Each structure stands twice: as structure tokens, then as C-alpha cells.
Amino acid sequence: MSPTSVRKHRMPVNDSGFYGDGRFGGAFVAPELKANLDELADAYYEAMADMNFMNEYRQLLRDYVGRPTPLYKAERMSCHYGTNIYLKREDLNHTGAHKINNAIAMGLLARRMGKRRVIAETGAGQHGVATATVCALLGLECTVFMGETDIRRQRHNVERMLMLGAGVKSVKAGTGTLTDAVNEALADWCRNRSEAFYLMGSAVGPHPYPEMVAEFQSVISEEIKAQVPVLTGKPLPDYVIACVGGGSNAAGAFFNFIDEPSVRLVAVEAAGLGVETCKHAATMTLGSEAVLHGSRTLVIKDNDGGVAEPYSISAGLDYPGVGPLQAWLAASGRTSVLSATDCEAIAAAYRLTRLEGIIPAMESSHALAALDKLQFNPDDVVVVNLSGRGDKDIDTFLSHKCTE
Numbered sequence: 544m545s546p547t548s549v550r551k552h553r554m555p556v557n558d559s560g561f562y563g564d565g566r567f568g569g570a571f572v573a574p575e576l577k578a579n580l581d582e583l584a585d586a587y588y589e590a591m592a593d594m595n596f597m598n599e600y601r602q603l604l605r606d607y608v609g610r611p612t613p614l615y616k617a618e619r620m621s622c623h624y625g626t627n628i629y630l631k632r633e634d635l636n637h638t639g640a641h642k643i644n645n646a647i648a649m650g651l652l653a654r655r656m657g658k659r660r661v662i663a664e665t666g667a668g669q670h671g672v673a674t675a676t677v678c679a680l681l682g683l684e685c686t687v688f689m690g691e692t693d694i695r696r697q698r699h700n701v702e703r704m705l706m707l708g709a710g711v712k713s714v715k716a717g718t719g720t721l722t723d724a725v726n727e728a729l730a731d732w733c734r735n736r737s738e739a740f741y742l743m744g745s746a747v748g749p750h751p752y753p754e755m756v757a758e759f760q761s762v763i764s765e766e767i768k769a770q771v772p773v774l775t776g777k778p779l780p781d782y783v784i785a786c787v788g789g790g791s792n793a794a795g796a797f798f799n800f801i802d803e804p805s806v807r808l809v810a811v812e813a814a815g816l817g818v819e820t821c822k823h824a825a826t827m828t829l830g831s832e833a834v835l836h837g838s839r840t841l842v843i844k845d846n847d848g849g850v851a852e853p854y855s856i857s858a859g860l861d862y863p864g865v866g867p868l869q870a871w872l873a874a875s876g877r878t879s880v881l882s883a884t885d886c887e888a889i890a891a892a893y894r895l896t897r898l899e900g901i902i903p904a905m906e907s908s909h910a911l912a913a914l915d916k917l918q919f920n921p922d923d924v925v926v927v928n929l930s931g932r933g934d935k936d937i938d939t940f941l942s943h944k945c946t947e
């Protein structure tokens with residue numbers, strides 16, 4: 544007895560989760576998982592139409608996360624680049640990044656569906672921390688799957704998750720990184736479908752996840768759209784720039800501008816040691832179509848046609864695929880795709896830190912690096928989505944010598 548929920552899509556996606564012309568998206572999963580996803584989709588569309596659900600979400604965004612986040616005019620950066628640079632301060636959110644926006648909404652949805660247990664995967668640990676935080680807030684049991692290698696690399700975030708009461712499951716398969724953690728988490732969800740809720744951390748995976756995550760991050764561009772006219776006197780920004788790992792902060796920053804053709808949307812991915820090397824995570828620049836984690840999207844492949852091991856100095860961008868919305872926006876030409884190397888990102892991080900006193904996350908530093916690759920007019924309004932803060936990355940910044 545499936546409720547006839549109203550499926551209102553606010554983005555270019557159909558009921559089966561395919562984007563644009565249908566090349567990207569969908570739900571390529573085993574039949575048992577499909578049942579979970581159908582149940583989830585019904586609950587999601589119902590919740591979106593429920594004022595009480597949305598009010599509780601909005602209230603927590605305001606009082607718990609600290610929204611709206613400021614749109615800050617970076618004066619010294621503006622001077623440096625000869626234009627008007629505005630930073631969307633997602634770094635000021637509780638837990639230090641945009642991921643909490645989505646985790647809060649999904650936690651509320653889990654509770655609404657009567658699920659006691661939340662499963663998540665994490666690479667850098669940022670999504671694990673956001674999920675563990677929300678589970679503590681809502682009194683839900685939390686299991687976070689994390690690759691063995693990542694656990695070693697991200698000790699501090701593992702400790703935060705443990706303090707928050709989450710169980711951290713070490714995944715030894717494969718290379719012990721994010722891709723392996725996703726596989727284990729999905730398998731666990733399959734085994735425990737009636738009591739568990741899978742809390743996806745980025746706009747990836749099978750439908751309805753990419754649509755849900757983009758929707759729950761869309762508050763970012765909703766706020767930018769309201770803030771730009773007040774701060775600049777212009778109706779719209781000229782540029783919105785965001786980094787892309789799976790594509791959730793970019794989805795949030797672009798969402799309400801997709802239908803505004805005058806706004807140039809710039810997606811920045813990780814070029815690692817360089818797109819000409821095999822050490823990168825430049826999925827949209829170099830990827831080809833394949834199914835990854837239940838979704839048809841752009842994936843970087845190795846010489847045998849398998850999924851390549853991606854590389855970026857930034858753990859949050861170190862993913863071999865990208866969400867289907869970003870794949871479609873790039874393929875259709877709506878976004879311009881740039882990439883930044885490890886060194887370019889680190890240099891951009893030092894620039895922001897020394898000019899504005901803001902230490903950006905390594906991921907966000909890739910978006911900042913795009914400022915050096917674009918040509919601006921003096922009266923342009925350029926918005927950079929500062930997806931997170933760099934406290935977690937200080938050791939990496941200090942131990943790398945590619946500053947100017």
C-alpha cells in the first residue's frame with residue numbers, strides 16, 4: 544500500500560531519478576535495495592509536502608546550525624582580484640561545513656519513518672561527524688562505516704564520532720577508503736532494511752538520494768539569492784563557484800540559479816597532482832559514463848575499464864564518481880568545469896588565510912583556486928561557496944610547501 548505522494552521535482556529530474564535528457568541518474572540496485580529506496584522516496588515526498596516537517600527542519604537550521612550563514616564581502620580578496628568577491632560562509636555552520644544541512648533533514652526523516660538506527664559512510668569523516676551529531680541530537684543509534692586507511696588518516700574525526708556516541712566500523716576491503724565504505728554500508732542496509740535508515744552524505748547514489756541531498760542543501764542558494772540584492776544592489780550574482788566531490792555543496796549553491804542563465808556556475812574538481820597524471824579526481828573533466836553506487840554517472844576508469852582509484856590531497860574530493868545532477872549540468876554545458884591541483888588549492892588557502900584571516904577547508908580551497916583561472920570585470924559579483932573550515936586540514940597545510 545504505497546501512498547500516492549505528490550512527486551514535486553524542483554530540479555531537472557523525472558520520477559525515476561534520471562536527469563536532463565536521461566543519460567544520468569536512476570537507481571541501479573538489487574531488488575531488495577529497490578524496496579528500501581521506494582519506501583524512502585514515498586516518505587521523502589510526503590515529508591516535503593508536510594509543513595510541520597519543513598518547519599522543524601527550518602527551525603533547527605536556524606537555532607542549531609546557525610543559519611542563515613553570512614554572505615561576506617572579502618574586501619582584501621576583492622582588491623587582489625580586481626572584482627567583488629563574496630564568500631558564502633558555510634564554514635560557520637555547526638560542525639564546520641555544509642554537510643549538517645542535509646544530515647539534519649535526513650535525521651528528521653529517519654525519525655519520522657520510525658527508524659531507530661542510522662547507517663552512514665564517511666571518507667574524511669566530515670559526514671560521519673555530521674551524522675553522529677544529528678543522531679545524538681535526535682536520540683538515534685548511529686553506525687558509521689569508514690575505510691581502514693581513512694580511519695588512520697582522520698584520527699581526530701573518528702574521536703569526535705566516538706565521543707558523540709556513534710559506532711565506527713572499520714572497512715578492510717579494497718583500499719580501505721570511501722568507495723569500500725559505501726559498499727559495506729549499502730550491504731548493511733540491505734540486511735537490516737526494516738529498522739535502518741541510510742543517511743547519504745553527498746548528492747550521489749541511487750534515486751532518490753541525489754535529489755534529496757540537493758534539495759536539503761538548496762537552502763545555500765536560497766540564501767545567496769536573497770542576500771545578493773541587499774548587499775550589492777544587483778539582482779543576481781555574475782558567478783557562483785563551488786568545489787565538487789560528490790556534488791552536494793555545489794548542488795546547494797547552484798540550485799536556485801540553474802534557471803537563471805545570466806549566472807555563470809563554475810564547478811571545480813580536484814586535479815590532484817595534475818589531470819595529465821593518473822593521480823587526480825577530475826571526474827567531469829576526464830570521466831566516462833558508468834554505473835557507480837547505483838547511479839549512472841561520470842566515473843574515472845583505469846586502463847582495464849574498472850573504477851579507478853582517485854587521488855586528491857583533499858579527502859572530501861577523493862571520490863571516483865560525481866552525482867548525476869552535476870554530471871548533467873556539466874554535460875549540458877550549464878556549468879563550466881574547472882579543476883585545481885593540490886598545490887593550487889594550498890596556495891589559494893594561504894591567500895585567503897593571509898588576506899582575510901579565514902582558514903578554508905582543503906575542499907573549499909579548490910573553489911578558491913578557480914579565482915586565479917577566471918577573468919572578472921570590476922563590477923562583477925563573484926560568490927564562492929566556502930563549504931567548510933580548515934581546522935581539520937592544518938597539519939596538511941603546514942607540511943606542504945607549495946605556497947608562494
Ligand SMILES: *Cc1c(COP(=O)(O)O)cnc(C)c1O
Pocket residue numbers: 640641642669670744745746786787788789790791792793859860904906907930931932
Ligand atoms: C565533504 C565536503 C566536500 C565535498 O562534498 P560535496 O558533496 O561535493 O559537497 C566539500 N567541502 C567540504 C568542507 C566537505 O566536508
